[in-house]
Amino acid sequence: MIRVACILLITAALALAQGNPENGKRVFMKQMCYRCHGTDGQGGAGPRLAPKPISTEALIKYVRNPTGQMPPYTNQVTDAALADIRAYLATIPAPPPVKDIPLLNQ
Amino acid sequence: MAKHKGTGRRGFLKGAAAGAAALVGSTGSAPAQEPAGSARPAAAPPSVPQRALETGPVASVSAEIIEAPGSDYMVDVFKSLGIEYYAANPSSTLKSLHESILNYGGNQAPEFITCTHEEASVAFGNGYYKIAGKPIVAGLHGTVGSQHAAMAVYNAYCDQAPVIVIMGNILDAGQRRSYVDWLHSSQDVAAILREYTKWDDSPVSLSHFGESAVRAYKLAMTPPLMPVALVCDEPLQERPIPREFDRHIPKLGTLAAPTADPATVTQLAKMLVAAESPVFIASRCARTAAGMKSLVELAELLQAPVVDQHFRLNFPTRHPLNYSYRTRDVIPTADVVVGFEVMDFWASLHAFGRGREANPRRITKPGAKIVSITATDLFTKSVYENFQRFEDSDLAIAADAEATLPFLLEAVKREMTPGRQRAIEARGAKHAAAWPKAYEQDKLAASYGWDSSPISTSRLSMELWAQLKNEDFSLVNDTVFLQNWPLRLWDLKQHHQYIGGRGGEGLGYGPPAAAGAALANKKFGRISLNIQGDGDFMYCPGALWTAAHHKIPLLTVMHNNRAYNQEVMLVQRMAGEHKRAIDRCGIGTTLTEPNIDYAKMAQSMGVEAEGPVTEAKNLAPAIARGVAAARRGEPYLIDVVTQGR
Numbered sequence: 001m002i003r004v005a006c007i008l009l010i011t012a013a014l015a016l017a018q019g020n021p022e023n024g025k026r027v028f029m030k031q032m033c034y035r036c037h038g039t040d041g042q043g044g045a046g047p048r049l050a051p052k053p054i055s056t057e058a059l060i061k062y063v064r065n066p067t068g069q070m071p072p073y074t075n076q077v078t079d080a081a082l083a084d085i086r087a088y089l090a091t092i093p094a095p096p097p098v099k100d101i102p103l104l105n106q
Numbered sequence: 107m108a109k110h111k112g113t114g115r116r117g118f119l120k121g122a123a124a125g126a127a128a129l130v131g132s133t134g135s136a137p138a139q140e141p142a143g144s145a146r147p148a149a150a151p152p153s154v155p156q157r158a159l160e161t162g163p164v165a166s167v168s169a170e171i172i173e174a175p176g177s178d179y180m181v182d183v184f185k186s187l188g189i190e191y192y193a194a195n196p197s198s199t200l201k202s203l204h205e206s207i208l209n210y211g212g213n214q215a216p217e218f219i220t221c222t223h224e225e226a227s228v229a230f231g232n233g234y235y236k237i238a239g240k241p242i243v244a245g246l247h248g249t250v251g252s253q254h255a256a257m258a259v260y261n262a263y264c265d266q267a268p269v270i271v272i273m274g275n276i277l278d279a280g281q282r283r284s285y286v287d288w289l290h291s292s293q294d295v296a297a298i299l300r301e302y303t304k305w306d307d308s309p310v311s312l313s314h315f316g317e318s319a320v321r322a323y324k325l326a327m328t329p330p331l332m333p334v335a336l337v338c339d340e341p342l343q344e345r346p347i348p349r350e351f352d353r354h355i356p357k358l359g360t361l362a363a364p365t366a367d368p369a370t371v372t373q374l375a376k377m378l379v380a381a382e383s384p385v386f387i388a389s390r391c392a393r394t395a396a397g398m399k400s401l402v403e404l405a406e407l408l409q410a411p412v413v414d415q416h417f418r419l420n421f422p423t424r425h426p427l428n429y430s431y432r433t434r435d436v437i438p439t440a441d442v443v444v445g446f447e448v449m450d451f452w453a454s455l456h457a458f459g460r461g462r463e464a465n466p467r468r469i470t471k472p473g474a475k476i477v478s479i480t481a482t483d484l485f486t487k488s489v490y491e492n493f494q495r496f497e498d499s500d501l502a503i504a505a506d507a508e509a510t511l512p513f514l515l516e517a518v519k520r521e522m523t524p525g526r527q528r529a530i531e532a533r534g535a536k537h538a539a540a541w542p543k544a545y546e547q548d549k550l551a552a553s554y555g556w557d558s559s560p561i562s563t564s565r566l567s568m569e570l571w572a573q574l575k576n577e578d579f580s581l582v583n584d585t586v587f588l589q590n591w592p593l594r595l596w597d598l599k600q601h602h603q604y605i606g607g608r609g610g611e612g613l614g615y616g617p618p619a620a621a622g623a624a625l626a627n628k629k630f631g632r633i634s635l636n637i638q639g640d641g642d643f644m645y646c647p648g649a650l651w652t653a654a655h656h657k658i659p660l661l662t663v664m665h666n667n668r669a670y671n672q673e674v675m676l677v678q679r680m681a682g683e684h685k686r687a688i689d690r691c692g693i694g695t696t697l698t699e700p701n702i703d704y705a706k707m708a709q710s711m712g713v714e715a716e717g718p719v720t721e722a723k724n725l726a727p728a729i730a731r732g733v734a735a736a737r738r739g740e741p742y743l744i745d746v747v748t749q750g751r
């Protein structure tokens with residue numbers, strides 16, 4: 001019984017850690033996170049989130065009790081949905097190096 | 107807003123009699139709106155003759171020939187002041203002045219600029235001043251036109267932009283010919299603007315008008331520069347110029363700005379030379395190119411970092427001493443901070459905590475000397491609190507910063523010693539080494555989301571810079587809603603290249619102010635670029651028609667994030683704090699369902715346009731077409747669908 005519970009917990013933790021990027025993008029847009037952070041997490045009025053997002057645990061901890069101008073998401077988004085958002089952010093590729101963008105070198 | 111056609115005195119008597127009959131039996135206390143089926147008798151509507159006065163053709167009356175109306179003299183006064191433009195929506199209470207501008211004045215200096223809203227007329231003047239360095243006249247129709255214009259006057263007041271506002275009125279009740287004349291008249295029409303204009307007057311004779319107009323111009327153009335209002339009574343315009351009036355126009359003379367006294371200037375110079383880490387903050391320091399040149403010279407002389415708050419372009423964007431977006435690198439360690447015409451000096455030196463209470467804390471180190479130089483200390487009003495929080499400065503110099511800077515420069519040179527010169531040079535070397543690193547950080551930040559759709563504001567900015575950097579151009583609206591990328595990344599060196607935005611942060615500024623600035627730029631063959639937010643645009647899109655009608659070369663690039671994005675974020679914050687649904691915060695804050703087609707709006711008003719552009723790869727050719735149109739002297743609009751910020 002204990003073994004089964006442990007397996008379930010580990011499975012849940014793994015699912016939380018991996019997340020579903022498609023659902024994450026949907027939630028990211030529905031909750032209008034993009035209004036501050038950009039549709040690709042590039043930042044705007046709010047800070048940049050991607051590429052290389054912070055860990056799921058850090059994301060959940062921050063979103064529940066943010067600093068600065070970020071609204072607190074206490075009950076509007078589940079931990080699983082936040083893991084999905086994190087998974088979505090993790091799929092966003094890094095931009096080209098600045099030196100390879102001619103418009104940024106003029 | 108309805109405007110009535112002129113009528114003769116006979117028309118007035120006829121209408122007045124009918125109107126009086128219609129008013130008999132009406133009650134004075136009925137609410138404005140009654141529910142359907144209410145038994146309460148409705149207030150009597152305007153009679154047929156009254157409506158005819160408002161909406162019908164000009165009444166047939168005996169012609170009265172007036173060969174030299176008072177409004178001709180008013181045009182002479184405007185010409186003497188070098189007024190180039192009269193921006194207005196046509197107004198019955200200013201109809202004689204209107205006609206005099208066209209036919210007596212030849213529609214040249216001033217030329218009539220047709221605006222589709224009084225708010226636009228004043229904003230047009232706000233933008234025009236910031237390029238031309240002098241005011242236009244904006245004509246407002248009596249009560250209702252002044253009410254329309256009020257926010258734009260407040261914007262200009264806060265922006266220290268002089269506009270001469272002319273307000274139509276019919277003060278003498280015996281001269282009012284219809285109920286509309288009563289609706290549009292006031293015993294004190296300037297009252298609505300009085301708390302945010304520098305001065306107003308209601309002349310009762312032509313000599314009075316001449317004197318007051320010249321006084322108004324003088325006050326408007328003496329720092330702190332502000333709008334002024336002059337009531338232009340309809341009978342004064344329309345009656346003949348009295349034979350005995352010699353049409354004298356008072357002399358304006360050269361206007362000298364107020365400067366600090368020599369002893370105070372020397373005191374400040376000593377402080378600056380002795381300082382180990384002085385910092386300059388500038389909001390509207392550079393009224394002209396000369397102000398920018400002086401500030402650069404002073405900063406270089408002292409190797410002092412400059413925080414340009416960009417209500418004008420006070421300092422070159424890529425100058426190694428530019429710390430506009432790195433304030434925390436210099437203000438906390440400064441031992442002397444000098445504010446040059448700083449709009450909100452207190453907030454510049456404090457940080458706010460999170461939460462309902464502001465919990466501000468000072469960010470300067472203990473003992474740092476705080477100095478302000480500002481002409482706003484010479485003229486402050488009470489009701490509107492644009493004067494901001496009081497800063498407890500060590501030295502408050504009530505003087506115009508731009509006019510004082512040359513004297514301060516000379517004083518600093520006098521006080522300089524070889525020892526201090528070496529220390530200052532060492533300080534400069536540190537700043538010079540720091541700047542490239544900061545610039546690379548900005549470029550890296552700009553690269554994120556480079557190919558995003560909607561298009562990132564950094565990508566949009568750099569696509570524009572690529573095609574404008576070799577042009578003589580002017581950015582004629584602010585950049586705060588696109589993360590200030592142009593001011594962070596573009597190489598802006600000339601004062602006219604950026605003119606700031608809304609002084610009072612009131613929406614309805616961008617399109618008309620940009621058009622006014624663009625008209626001022628036209629004589630220099632200069633391209634004007636307005637990166638225009640969609641929310642602000644929808645307040646007064648008619649300015650595009652004005653640009654088309656008057657052939658004003660203005661390139662409008664829509665920053666179309668399909669929202670009042672600031673308000674989206676604010677309501678999200680409230681929902682979060684209230685532990686309620688954040689995903690509903692688009693209600694009332696977004697401009698979707700349907701999306702607005704700005705290109706079609708522009709095209710309907712005679713402005714060539716394209717879009718919506720949603721992919722970054724399509725920006726360059728669109729911008730090329732827009733720049734080409736502006737080079738040809740035409741307005742052009744590109745609708746770009748963008749990220750929120």
